[in-house]
Amino acid sequence: MNCLTHERSAWIVGMLLLAAYVTLSTHPSWNPYVDAPYTHMYVVSITAFVTLLVSIFIGVTAYRLRNIQLLCLSFGFISLTELFTLHGISTPGIMMDSNLFTEVTAELSVTLLGAWMWVSSLPSDAPIMRWLARHHVMLLPMLALFLGIIDGLLLSIDQNWGFLVRQPTKLGVAAICLVFYALAGSRYYRSYRYSRLPLQRAIVSSTCLLCVVQVIMSTAQVWTVSWWSYHAILFVSVVIIIAGIAKQYASDASLGTAIRGIFATDPMERIEAAIGPKVRAMILETERRDPYTAGHNTRVAMYAVALGRQMGIPPEQLRALAQGGSIHDVGKIHIADHILNKPGRLTDVERRIIEQHPVIGYELCKGLGFMQDELEIIRHHHERYDGLGYPDGLRGAEIPLLSRITSVADVYDALTSSRSYRAALPHELAMQMIADGAGTQFDPACVSAWQSIDFTEQSTSSGCLWPLEQPSNTQVERDV
Incomplete structure (x- = not known):
């Protein structure tokens, strides 16, 4: 009906x-x-x-x-x-x-x-x-x-x-x-x-x-x-x-499982309860539209929580990282498939269109009751520390901390995942690229904390696979 x-x-x-x-x-x-x-x-x-x-x-x-x-x-x-x-x-x-x-x-x-x-x-x-x-x-x-x-x-x-x-x-x-x-x-x-x-x-x-x-x-x-x-x-x-x-x-699981999820202490356990079936459906639709990003939202949430813990973020903010990371790309639902999955370089017009997905996601989720921390993650996860990011061109501390954390997690997972326009990078090369972006693309404090994480356990649990083949620099432009 x-x-x-x-x-x-x-x-x-x-x-x-x-x-x-x-x-x-x-x-x-x-x-x-x-x-x-x-x-x-x-x-x-x-x-x-x-x-x-x-x-x-x-x-x-x-x-x-x-x-x-x-x-x-x-x-x-x-x-x-x-x-x-x-x-x-x-x-x-x-x-x-x-x-x-x-x-x-x-x-x-x-x-x-x-x-x-x-x-x-x-x-x-x-x-x-x-x-x-x-x-x-x-x-x-x-x-x-x-x-x-x-x-x-x-x-x-x-x-x-x-x-x-x-x-x-x-x-x-x-x-x-x-x-x-x-x-x-x-x-x-x-x-x-x-x-x-x-x-x-x-x-x-x-x-x-x-x-x-x-x-x-x-x-x-x-x-x-x-x-x-x-x-x-x-x-x-x-x-x-x-x-x-x-x-x-209510989730598709039993009521008891849902209640246990709500009152769990681990932010990543709680994320399953925090996102209802309709919002989860939007995430699945995002990943259906861009099949190369299957699992990307969940992995970004996990990496963001790991980095947040490393930086001493309090539990309430970790919950925001988990939820915001899980829906950060939801605005891609309204980006045309031929742009979203285009192999190779985007035109200037196509790039401007795809750069609207943080604003689209923000407008969608602000009517669903998400708190300001999650909305800021959605809107600002593509801002750059040097002010050259989008959609608002924020610089340094103007970018909310949780957005700066999510930005590192988002780029890392994008680099280490296969996309329509390139193959996945090895973990070591992705880490080096993030280190090289400290002070320009990323908050140096976030990069420093990121480098101190034991990533063997994190990346294994996320299911990331790192092929040996290394793409050219032009192939990774859309991620960095």
């Missing part, structure tokens, strides 16, 4: 639900009161608490996978379910007599969900996403503190705050939420048309349902059948997103 069909289906379901609500609201005999406070408390509280646990797991997974988009979604779910749990516990007639606290928590929960969904839809290089990625370790404690403050304020409200649940206020909040959901849904829809990832499709469907939830919540009479319906629709919308996350990030 293509994207347009999914999008139409979501809107059709949403419109049918909205029409059903309007029909019930305009026919009181079809919309009786079902005053069941204990049922409401147990169903809402238990469901919300279970969803909260799932949301926390998603958040932990997002931290380990270094995906800021997934992290923002998890914060939206945590905000929703924490406040919705209070909504259930505070059901009028059981622990509280007033309906004020119950209504405010419900409205606030979906507002925060909408805000976080909107934030998650922003590209990874947007200023707010860069800030969140830079402080991602502290975000969960900050969110917990924020929700705690909100809870304290809500518990202190009295009937003087009744304006919060009056119709003008509720309609104003509903309008803000609808804007959040519309922006998030439209952005994810555009992203899905480009990358076809299941999470994006799920969010498009879910935002349609959440718009219906918001309309019902802000206009329905409490305890009527139509009012009860928004609880079910809200639950279904959350389940759709969780299912999309599971489909996008």
Whole structure:
């Protein structure tokens, strides 16, 4: 089913639900009161608490996978379910007599969900996403503190705050939420048309349902059948997103294997869990388009991690090297085959085209939730230390460190692998060429650390084969 069909289906379901609500609201005999406070408390509280646990797991997974988009979604779910749990516990007639606290928590929960969904839809290089990625370790404690403050304020409200649940206020909040959901849904829809990832499709469907939830919540009479319906629709919308996350990030292996991969300590073990099937499919498509680079992405990731370890890079940055190295050439998907696999020298026009693949990959991946470190690896792995590289002509320390590391790993593997325009170089010659490029093409510190690695074990484990035949200098121009 293509994207347009999914999008139409979501809107059709949403419109049918909205029409059903309007029909019930305009026919009181079809919309009786079902005053069941204990049922409401147990169903809402238990469901919300279970969803909260799932949301926390998603958040932990997002931290380990270094995906800021997934992290923002998890914060939206945590905000929703924490406040919705209070909504259930505070059901009028059981622990509280007033309906004020119950209504405010419900409205606030979906507002925060909408805000976080909107934030998650922003590209990874947007200023707010860069800030969140830079402080991602502290975000969960900050969110917990924020929700705690909100809870304290809500518990202190009295009937003087009744304006919060009056119709003008509720309609104003509903309008803000609808804007959040519309922006998030439209952005994810555009992203899905480009990358076809299941999470994006799920969010498009879910935002349609959440718009219906918001309309019902802000206009329905409490305890009527139509009012009860928004609880079910809200639950279904959350389940759709969780299912999309599971489909996008679950590997083809068993769930136990996937979880072990997520919590592994070795960055190269974790890379299999860090890249879901759809992103892995993009990598495989890159290598299918350029068969001479089969395994190149994985080897570059492995070499980059080895060099990062040698340079004392912390574990969080090693994870970025592993993931960024695995997808650094994904932009080649959109380079024509006759250029990508051309034997011999490229023309100036062809070279300019192929030099766009870092920018293409960057534009593709910034909408998939990759953090700034990975995006910088994708965009800048062909920059040169002397400023003569591409696409941005960065020089020296202007080039991010992880990109400088990946550049060495990328060129080494390119030199020691057979290509359409030349055979592979011997290990010793490739090492000499990298040493000769210190201070011009490569960061001298990276080259020095590279030369100190025991490469016998590294190259054997990568499966590299080094033929004895040595190509001419003109044959290696495209790698260096």
